Amino acid sequence: MTRTITVGLDGSPESLAAAEWAAHEAFLRDLPLRLVNAADWQPAVYVSTALGAPLPPGDLRQDWSARLLDEARARLARRHPELRVESQELTGQPVTALLRAAEESELLVLGSRGLGRIAGFLIGSFSQAVLARSERPVVVVRPGVHGEDPAERPAERPGERSTGDGAGAAAAREIVLGLDLEKPGDEVIAYAFAAAARSGAPLRVVHGWTVPPYLYGGDLMPDVRDDLAARAPQELSAVLRPWREKFPDVEVRAQAVIGGAGSHLIEASGGAALVVVGRRIRRSAVGTHIGPVVQALLHHAAAPVAVVPHE
CATH class of the missing domain: 3.40.50.12370 (Rossmann fold)
Structure with a gap:
């Protein structure tokens, strides 16, 4: 299977920032980007279920998962037209599913809120379980590091070196x-x-x-x-x-x-x-x-x- 840069999405700003970072990394490595999510996972918009509220019906979660992947894929394709962006709905428990996806990847990218809290479906022990068991590199990304919003950065191409603010400055x-x-x-x-x-x-x-x-x-x-x-x-x-x-x-x-x-x-x-x-x-x-x-x-x-x- 072709190696990819894989990013886990849950709809949170943190995971979307991770997707943008992963897209830039995929450009630099000349690899496709794979976006993954699954209806079985607890999406960020339903994070209150961690406190005991019931999850929405399975068909609604599946529709939400598909829409999330489609919207993220379309957004990244617009910003990075030369990048091959794939998406995949995964099944199973989040740790097992992410570890399986990581095995097929050059790199797994996850979003984080910082201060020890990983976004959405990776709350608490899930994040540490993935990091502790993955045998592939894992990158954890927060939005707005160094005061930047990844969603507002101009897209870079491999080999470009900018001396201004934004992604070019990050390259320096x-x-x-x-x-x-x-x-x-x-x-x-x-x-x-x-x-x-x-x-x-x-x-x-x-x-x-x-x-x-x-x-x-x-x-x-x-x-x-x-x-x-x-x-x-x-x-x-x-x-x-x-x-x-x-x-x-x-x-x-x-x-x-x-x-x-x-x-x-x-x-x-x-x-x-x-x-x-x-x-x-x-x-x-x-x-x-x-x-x-x-x-x-x-x-x-x-x-x-x-x-x-x-x-």
Whole structure:
């Protein structure tokens, strides 16, 4: 099956912003865009059902789902006439259906309200279940990041570089990669470098390191602490060296910073087009663990967040 960029729609502004972001990404990658929804899912306009109100009849939900996909497809086709836009109604439980769709995709894109709440049918544990179990990259997008409304952006074409506001300005913003040197994950690094190369943006690589607890305390083993501080940038440079050679046109800014990576990545997201982080693949049948750094970014990042699974 042809690889696609897949976006989950529920009718919320967040999911429509995700669709616009996904359309731009599909342009850059020269891939078709697939819009998915299902009548079995709880649409955003019926979000009150989470509090116990009954869902509308199945035929009305099916009509709503079909209309949502048709309207979104027509809108994106008008804004991006060269883009191949497909739509599909899925069946089954939302997590299972989205994971199945992700397996057939280069990328799954979801909309988020931020502050830990994922829009519409992905409220609460659904969002974490998808992120925790997907073995394909997932990007979470909010509307209006950096003060932009994706619905009002002029459509870009692959390779275009604008210096003004809007999508062209986003193309000039840096890609931020959060890198754990203990388990960096080639898939994560490759995703970030490829994203920077496609958009012509610089890549900022942030590695957070901490001093072991037994080294705290004034003059206790200062030579060891200094050695750790000197070693972290060297190790980061060594990990990035083959990737710099593979992507010679990507401008790389590497930072080894003291402290957990989460707060540094959140700060960097304010001027970023995209934040890329990794997630270790866990094939356990239970649990929705996505890690503290990913959780913090979903709560507070000011840019779209790409979560890339790796072994």
